[in-house]
């Protein structure tokens with residue numbers, strides 16, 4: 375692996391500032407005291423509406439951090455041949471990916487996608503079920519750890535989304551059905567020491583919320599066009615932030631967080647766990663407001679129940695090469711594939 379093929383040039387064009395934040399205590403969320411639960415919900419809603427991200431301390435994921443980190447270390451230490459064997463041929467298949475440079479950055483990543491609930495056809499958008507790769511043959515016990523991490527993530531994300539629902543003035547179950555059918559996609563990242571320092575370019579995520587867990591500095595969140603802030607809660611907390619589908623679902627009241635990974639010392643590596651939550655093809659998406667009040671729905675004539683459309687919109691913004699016609703075309707293509715699968719599967 376060498377740095378010479380790395381062509382990313384969007385580097386050092388923002389000023390990095392220190393951000394102050396009050397970490398939110400997860401104990402409040404699971405307390406029997408209704409006042410403490412209300413305090414958790416208010417703090418989450420304030421942080422998401424004011425800046426699109428929150429740091430939550432002492433979550434069940436943080437308790438698991440040593441075992442998750444052990445999996446990451448073992449995965450990244452696998453031999454090159456094993457990594458090659460696990461490297462998927464197609465985009466977003468799980469196993470090892472992005473070993474080398476790609477359009478977003480450069481990292482060594484072990485990905486694990488939690489299966490869709492029983493009875494739901496496989497997600498046809500881009501993902502493959504983890505059964506296709508026998509992870510435990512190479513990393514004993516890893517599936518159990520990743521399954522548990524996915525469960526804990528689901529619990530934390532559901533509680534954060536309930537806090538947001540209450541803040542919006544909706545019933546706290548507003549996002550529950552969506553969560554039930556959403557994917558949990560865990561990535562164990564290792565960014566090798568390499569120039570340039572910007573290891574992952576500025577971008578939004580595409581689901582409902584994303585979680586980052588890391589002991590090492592590198593995650594930076596957008597403050598405005600010229601300023602990014604470094605956030606490193608360490609092993610004691612998670613950063614959880616708004617992704618594109620949450621902005622659309624809340625009619626823009628919560629804005630997608632743009633973020634990047636920047637490591638000032640080119641000789642330093644970074645390890646992180648990042649977990650995407652939400653928005654599979656079959657996840658019913660709630661919408662705050664209606665066509666008259668939600669600008670995203672006004673813009674999209676075919677929106678009814680279309681989660682693939684939301685994903686497409688996210689991709690649209692991310693790569694800035696689609697227009698609304700191509701999104702509608704994309705959605706119709708996905709629908710045909712879904713119908714085909716359902717017909718085959720009965």
Ligand SMILES: [Fe+2]
Nearest residue numbers: 577578579633
């Ligand atoms: Fe991201």
